[in-house]
Every structure is written in C-alpha cells, then in structure tokens.
Amino acid sequence: MEDIELPTGAGARLAPQGREARAILHDLESRQSREPDVHGARLFGLVYPTGREDLETLLEEVNRRYLFGNALNPFKFKELAALQDDVVSITSGLLHLGEGGGDGGGGSMTSGGTESILMSMLVNRERAKLRSIGRPQIVMPASAHPAYAKAAHYFGMDVVRIPLDADHRADVHAAESLIGPNTAVVVASAFSYPYGVMDPVEDLAALAASHDVGCHVDACIGGFVLPFLERLGRDVPPWDFRVPGVTEISADVHKYGYCPKGASVILHRDADWFAHQVFLYDNWGSGLYGSPGIAGARPAGPIATAWAALTYLGEQGYVDIMRDLMATTAEVRAGIEGIDGVSVVGDPIGPVLAFESDTIDLYAVGDVMDDKGWNINRNTDPRGLHLMLSPAHGQVAGQLVADFQDAVAHHGESRGVEARYS
Numbered sequence: 001m002e003d004i005e006l007p008t009g010a011g012a013r014l015a016p017q018g019r020e021a022r023a024i025l026h027d028l029e030s031r032q033s034r035e036p037d038v039h040g041a042r043l044f045g046l047v048y049p050t051g052r053e054d055l056e057t058l059l060e061e062v063n064r065r066y067l068f069g070n071a072l073n074p075f076k077f078k079e080l081a082a083l084q085d086d087v088v089s090i091t092s093g094l095l096h097l098g099e100g101g102g103d104g105g106g107g108s109m110t111s112g113g114t115e116s117i118l119m120s121m122l123v124n125r126e127r128a129k130l131r132s133i134g135r136p137q138i139v140m141p142a143s144a145h146p147a148y149a150k151a152a153h154y155f156g157m158d159v160v161r162i163p164l165d166a167d168h169r170a171d172v173h174a175a176e177s178l179i180g181p182n183t184a185v186v187v188a189s190a191f192s193y194p195y196g197v198m199d200p201v202e203d204l205a206a207l208a209a210s211h212d213v214g215c216h217v218d219a220c221i222g223g224f225v226l227p228f229l230e231r232l233g234r235d236v237p238p239w240d241f242r243v244p245g246v247t248e249i250s251a252d253v254h255k256y257g258y259c260p261k262g263a264s265v266i267l268h269r270d271a272d273w274f275a276h277q278v279f280l281y282d283n284w285g286s287g288l289y290g291s292p293g294i295a296g297a298r299p300a301g302p303i304a305t306a307w308a309a310l311t312y313l314g315e316q317g318y319v320d321i322m323r324d325l326m327a328t329t330a331e332v333r334a335g336i337e338g339i340d341g342v343s344v345v346g347d348p349i350g351p352v353l354a355f356e357s358d359t360i361d362l363y364a365v366g367d368v369m370d371d372k373g374w375n376i377n378r379n380t381d382p383r384g385l386h387l388m389l390s391p392a393h394g395q396v397a398g399q400l401v402a403d404f405q406d407a408v409a410h411h412g413e414s415r416g417v418e419a420r421y422s
C-alpha cells in the first residue's frame with residue numbers, strides 16, 4: 001500500500017482568551033466556503049441533499065433541541081430511547097424483520113454503516129467462537145465496503161474475497177468453494193457502493209444457511225432505497241429478512257433516509273444474537289454499564305433527526321422522492337451512456353452509477369468535471385467514474401450531462417487524481 005501522509009494537526013493550542021462568537025462564525029463561514037457546499041448538489045455520496053427546505057428546516061430545529069442529549073443512559077433519557085426504538089422498529093418493518101423465520105429479532109441504532117457492520121461482524125465472530133473457531137472468516141464480495149476489512153482488523157478475523165462475475169456481482173460458484181470450516185459469515189451487498197449492483201442475496205444466503213453460518217446483507221445504501229423501489233413496482237430481487245438465511249441487515253438512515261450523519265440501524269433475525277452485540281460490565285464503582293455499540297456517550301441529535309425524517313416523510317414521502325430520484329437517475333444514465341465509448345458498469349438497480357470506457361480516459365474527463373465544479377469520484381476497477389445521485393441532483397441533471405459530454409469532447413491528459421474514498 002502507498003505511503004499516506006497523515007494529518008498531524010495544525011499546531012493549534014487553546015488560546016488564553018476566547019474569541020467573539022461573531023468572529024468564530026465568520027471564520028467557520030470562510031472555512032466552509034472553501035469546501036463543497038453540502039446543499040449544492042455538486043457533491044456525490046458523502047452527503048444526500050434532498051433540496052427540500054421544509055425537511056431541512058425541521059431537521060435543523062430538531063437537531064438544535066437535541067444538541068446536548070446523551071443516548072448512553074436510556075434510563076435517564078427515556079424518551080430519547082423511545083425515539084430510538086421507533087427508528088429501529090420502523091426500519092424493521094421496512095426490512096420485514098420477523099418474516100422468513102426467527103424469533104422476531106432485535107437491533108439498535110449505531111453511528112453509521114461502519115459501526116453497524118462492525119457490530120454485526122462482532123456478533124458473527126461470537127457465534128463462530130461458540131463453534132470453537134479460533135480465527136473466524138468473513139467471506140465477502142470483492143466489492144463489499146472496507147468496513148468488513150476494518151471489522152476483521154479490529155476483531156481478529158480474516159477476510160476471504162469472493163470474485164465478481166461479469167456483471168460485477170458476487171460469483172456464487174466461487175463463493176461455494178471459498179466457504180470452509182472457519183467461515184463465520186457470508187456477506188452480500190444490496191447494493192454495492194462501487195457499482196450500485198445487487199449481489200445474488202438469495203443464493204448467498206442459501207449457501208450460508210447450508211453451512212449453518214451467518215449472512216449479513218449490507219443495505220447501508222439500499223435499506224432506504226429498495227423498499228421504495230419495490231413500492232414503485234420496480235423489479236427488486238429478494239434481499240431482506242423475507243429471504244431465509246439472512247441473519248443481519250445494516251441500513252443507514254443517514255444516507256437515503258435523509259437525516260444528518262450519525263444514524264444507522266443494525267438488525268438481527270434472532271433476539272439472542274442481538275444480545276451478543278450488547279456489552280455489559282458490572283465490575284467498577286458506579287454500577288452496571290451496558291452499551292450496544294462502540295461508543296459510550298452517544299449524541300442525541302442523530303437519533304432525533306432520524307426519527308424526525310422518517311416520521312415527517314412517511315412512506316408516501318419516501319416513495320415520491322424515490323420516483324423523482326429514479327427519473328433523475330434515468331436521465332443522467334441515458335445522457336452519459338449516450339456518449340460514444342462510455343458505458344455503465346453492470347446493471348445498477350438504484351441511484352448509484354459507475355461508468356467505464358475502453359477508448360476515453362475517464363480520469364481526464366473527471367479532471368474537467370472537477371474544474372467545472374463537480375466533485376466526481378473515481379473508480380479503480382474498472383477504471384472510471386462514479387456517481388451517487390441524491391434527490392437534489394434532479395435540479396442539475398441536465399447540466400451534469402451537458403458538462404460530462406463537453407468534458408468528453410474537450411479533455412486533455414489526466415492529472416493523475418487518485419481514487420480516494422476517504
């Protein structure tokens with residue numbers, strides 16, 4: 001792996017005297033002006049702007065009210081705990097927890113997709129340990145999110161990568177030969193970040209079940225996309241708890257659920273597996289300490305804003321947003337696919353599109369797009385560009401396509417901007 005220069009801090013020290021509030025706000029304003037505008041619809045994937053002022057105003061107000069809460073202790077912040085239960089329960093309903101087997105299951109909110117995946121991998125490790133597996137393996141598609149490798153690194157597990165088929169989905173036949181006595185869990189993405197395609201969840205879950213191991217479906221992106229695509233009558237292959245063999249699903253409210261960062265849900269098909277997620281400690285001077293995630297003290301804002309977004313939009317709100325978002329996706333896809341030499345990678349199901357080309361240096365196209373003010377992400381395999389569309393991109397879809405066409409027509413040499421996700 002290349003050497004990466006890590007930030008060491010800018011040498012700031014606590015000033016002897018504080019500054020005026022106005023100066024601080026002015027300073028932050030000027031710092032933010034040098035970063036991509038989170039409302040500007042020229043950024044992809046890191047934020048999910050809706051362009052809905054009504055929703056944003058509500059979320060700002062809710063966040064302000066919950067700025068100082070702490071979700072660590074549900075006995076003190078009972079109402080906050082109830083909001084959290086609602087978010088978990090609403091997500092459970094969307095993902096059909098309780099169907100396809102199991103005892104009704106359980107789950108919790110976490111800080112994001114990564115923490116949801118970490119907690120699931122921890123539970124799968126514990127399950128594997130009960131079967132006396134010393135170094136459990138995570139068998140995951142090569143396209144799975146790096147959070148699984150992070151979990152393996154943190155929890156003493158190994159990653160076994162399933163190669164992808166020609167459509168950039170996990171190759172089930174290859175997976176069959178990769179599962180062995182040390183397998184703890186098989187992963188499927190619904191859908192993947194790099195290509196926006198669905199892995200064959202049913203086949204991978206059946207394979208996992210036949211070996212009596214877990215199957216985690218990563219619906220961090222798809223969790224709040226696929227249920228609404230289904231309601232729009234689109235063809236959505238089975239992927240949720242209705243599929244026997246699926247044991248855990250992660251779904252991020254802070255992506256296509258449209259609340260600010262810090263809100264994801266991890267669900268387990270069986271309640272006792274959720275119990276493995278909960279850490280309890282009763283051996284210090286201040287009583288029982290219990291926590292279902294990595295963090296101790298936890299911010300209240302993400303819980304309250306997740307609850308507010310879900311309850312404000314309701315099913316109809318999400319369906320309406322999804323209808324428009326898919327229309328935007330179709331417009332962008334058709335416009336870019338229409339360019340000679342550029343094609344879409346695989347068969348993306350939702351608003352995540354990857355583009356490749358045998359004849360055009362798409363990194364050079366990305367440079368021109370960046371110069372035009374778009375923050376275009378690069379893919380390495382296949383080498384190309386990546387778009388994760390949000391509802392707010394509906395207002396700029398025509399411009400995006402026109403700029404892309406122009407960039408293809410007028411690009412120079414690639415500046416060598418690397419694909420960097422974080």
Ligand SMILES: Cc1ncc(COP(=O)(O)O)c(C=O)c1O
Nearest residue numbers: 112113114145192193218220221
């Ligand atoms: C498919 C998938 N899984 C997991 C994650 C991790 O989510 P987070 O960045 O919220 O930790 C992401 C993030 O983009 C993702 O795309």
